[in-house]
Amino acid sequence: MESLIYDTAIIGSGPAGFTAAIYTCRSRLKTLLFECFVPPSQVAVADFIENYPGFPEGIEGFQLLDRLKRQAQNFGLELHASRVDNIALESGDRGDIWRVKTEDKIYYSLTVILAVGARHRQLGVEGEDKFRGKGVSYCAVCDGAFFKDKEIVVIGGGNSAVSEALYLTRFAKKVRLIHRRNRLRAVAALAQKAEGNRRIELVLDSVVTQIYGKETVQGVRVRNVVSGQESHLSCCGVFISVGYTPNTNFLGGLVKMDDSGYIVVDQAMRASKPGIFACGDCRSNSLRQIIAACGDGAVAGSSAVDYVDHIKGQAYE
Numbered sequence: 001m002e003s004l005i006y007d008t009a010i011i012g013s014g015p016a017g018f019t020a021a022i023y024t025c026r027s028r029l030k031t032l033l034f035e036c037f038v039p040p041s042q043v044a045v046a047d048f049i050e051n052y053p054g055f056p057e058g059i060e061g062f063q064l065l066d067r068l069k070r071q072a073q074n075f076g077l078e079l080h081a082s083r084v085d086n087i088a089l090e091s092g093d094r095g096d097i098w099r100v101k102t103e104d105k106i107y108y109s110l111t112v113i114l115a116v117g118a119r120h121r122q123l124g125v126e127g128e129d130k131f132r133g134k135g136v137s138y139c140a141v142c143d144g145a146f147f148k149d150k151e152i153v154v155i156g157g158g159n160s161a162v163s164e165a166l167y168l169t170r171f172a173k174k175v176r177l178i179h180r181r182n183r184l185r186a187v188a189a190l191a192q193k194a195e196g197n198r199r200i201e202l203v204l205d206s207v208v209t210q211i212y213g214k215e216t217v218q219g220v221r222v223r224n225v226v227s228g229q230e231s232h233l234s235c236c237g238v239f240i241s242v243g244y245t246p247n248t249n250f251l252g253g254l255v256k257m258d259d260s261g262y263i264v265v266d267q268a269m270r271a272s273k274p275g276i277f278a279c280g281d282c283r284s285n286s287l288r289q290i291i292a293a294c295g296d297g298a299v300a301g302s303s304a305v306d307y308v309d310h311i312k313g314q315a316y317e
């Protein structure tokens with residue numbers, strides 16, 4: 001029996017993927033979205049979103065994600081809960097079709113929209129692997145509650161690190177925010193919140209060189225990058241937020257990527273192979289914000305519609 005061919009297969013269940021689905025499904029493209037929870041969509045771990053337009057009181061990350069998903073499903077989106085392991089081109093009687101292989105099945109599609117996001121980067125210091133899950137965490141929303149009335153450190157100085165530090169003040173007695181530069185990189189509104197929070201202490205010009213303990217974390221060794229002086233900070237939690245790396249390894253050399261592994265796209269979100277599009281945090285030069293991921297998703301979805309219409313001879317010239 002000839003297997004079903006989807007018009008578009010969307011890989012990634014974050015704001016970019018669901019928005020792309022809203023656009024393809026509304027244009028009646030037969031759309032399948034692969035939903036994967038490990039690594040999670042970053043919105044799912046983002047606690048509270050206060051800069052997404054249209055929500056003047058803000059909205060919790062998982063609620064926003066749920067709304068996007070339901071909106072796409074209302075237009076007929078099909079979901080398959082599985083990670084995608086491989087994508088390859090099959091040429092034959094049916095023309096050029098993308099073969100999408102998941103953990104348990106194979107699907108075929110005329111187009112593929114990559115919306116796979118990015119995940120936290122590792123710090124790469126002694127003790128990080130040893131104490132992962134024993135005090136070392138990369139997700140404040142997931143693990144913050146374990147540190148009620150404790151002293152913890154957050155490593156990083158960007159938007160995510162400062163958001164994590166602010167969130168952790170709900171639980172921790174004291175949060176030390178350790179950043180290698182002499183001022184935070186986060187936007188002014190967030191940086192000022194952190195500076196004005198009495199539970200947060202900024203430790204600037206400093207890097208963590210070791211995480212130590214016995215069964216669980218007991219402290220970190222810190223080096224001041226200006227004076228070279230070493231010190232110890234006792235803590236039982238270490239939250240690492242030092243940047244991101246795209247979830248694009250599984251693609252191998254399928255499409256062109258930049259030096260950091262982000263997918264190179266043009267203004268229409270077209271990747272370097274016909275029929276493949278990329279959007280959101282996984283694409284090169286993304287703003288890495290929800291609004292940008294949604295905007296990319298809308299463009300990628302619309303471009304996929306144009307592409308499919310051309311193949312089927314339905315393009316509106």
Ligand SMILES: Cc1cc2nc3c(=O)[nH]c(=O)nc-3n(C[C@H](O)[C@H](O)[C@H](O)COP(=O)(O)OP(=O)(O)OC[C@H]3O[C@@H](n4cnc5c(N)ncnc54)[C@H](O)[C@@H]3O)c2cc1C
Nearest residue numbers: 012013014015016036041042084116117280281288289290
């Ligand atoms: C702590 C924190 C706070 C943040 N706060 C804000 C904020 O206040 N405002 C804001 O605008 N942005 C914020 N962000 C950034 C925002 O969450 C991201 O920009 C946004 O989630 C990117 O959307 P995306 O769809 O590109 O990727 P993601 O939301 O990360 O979704 C990617 C999806 O792809 C899936 N996936 C990956 N690989 C595969 C595979 N092989 N097969 C199938 N599925 C796969 C993942 O499981 C995930 O579901 C925050 C991020 C963090 C970490």
